[in-house]
Amino acid sequence: MERNQTVGMYAAVNGIDWSKAWEDFTKGMLRPVMALAVVAVAIGVSYSQKLGIEKEMAYSIARAFLQLSIIGFVLEFIFTQTSGLWILLAYCLMVSVAGYTAGKRAKHVPNAGYVSGASILGGTGLTMALLIGLQVFPFTPRYIIPVAGMMVGNAMTVTGVTLKRMREDMRLQQGLIETALALGATPRQAALKQVRRALIVGLSPVLDNAKTVGLISLPGAMTGLIMGGASPMEAIQLQIVVMNMLLGAATFSGVLATYFSWPFFFTKTYQLETKVFAVAD
Incomplete structure (x- = not known):
């Protein structure tokens, strides 16, 4: 006994x-x-x-x-647990793994893992801060960890695709970029079209998903609530919040990735760093 x-x-x-x-x-x-x-x-x-x-x-x-x-x-x-440190620990672990995974996708971009990790941290952190500040979600593990997981996973995909596509487009159009630089354009101005194209490609799946949600598929969060006994209206309301935060986090992370990776594509004298483009994807 x-x-x-x-x-x-x-x-x-x-x-x-x-x-x-x-x-x-x-x-x-x-x-x-x-x-x-x-x-x-x-x-x-x-x-x-x-x-x-x-x-x-x-x-x-x-x-x-x-x-x-x-x-x-x-x-x-x-x-x-009641301490917020466990939330931050779990969040940092997710960001670290996501940064590493996105960096593997954009393996020819210098320091892609660090760039991806910093971009995902900044993009999802800003989105999370807004959601908590507006009291959309309470700062508790049961809410924040699943929400952070969805945002980090989405931002990981967008960041990896954006970096990979930006480098490849710049590699294929080195002549145009170098001509623009020779005419006095800044690196940002010279490669603006390539950056925009990479962001559009990276964000396309998120935008397509937002446009077709509910018509073609019922997302996981919504399906899980319905199967758990919640009413369809409650599930829809949460799913709208989820789509908003995914789009925001993905956009913030993708844009940050282009800015953080910028120094590695150009020299200090505003010339293309040719060794970065030596190998095709």
Whole structure:
């Protein structure tokens, strides 16, 4: 009896009964495991079509299972904490991973990882500050961490695509840019068209998603609320807020990426840094 009570006390750390949490987790994994049948069919199709990506499919879904399972327990712990430091820690971790991932996409841009990380931090941080300042969301882990995750993920994609496209367009049109520089244009003026084109390409998926939301697809936040028992009107109201913040964070991050990467494309004497464009994407 005493031993069971002791075990229970140690299990309920920081307000969480971890033994019960693990039991609920294992029971709840039944449906996700059953849904693997869809992946099995996809792997079978890949094999029959000789695509050669069966191992990658299996690895990807296994990694997703592991990552989501771990983050589930991490969030279970963070949601019980009252200190805002846990929110900031989780946010900084997300930004770091996103910056690294976006930097890998734009691998030929010098210091792409740092540029991406700083851009994502600035863009999503500004958006988050506005949302909290306007009291759209309270500063609690249950609200801020999921919201930050959506914004950071979206900004990561936009930043990576923008940097990659900007460098490639500038590489293909070096002659035009150098001519403009020779005629007295500043680096910003000489490459303005390439920068604008890169931003438009990077933001296009976000804009298309905003224009078609509700008509073609029901986004994850809205679907999750409806499946969780919320009314469709409540789900729609939240989704509108989500679309606003995603568009804002993506735009801020994309624009910051162009400014932060600027010094690496030009020399101090206002000439193109040719070694940056030596390799094609």
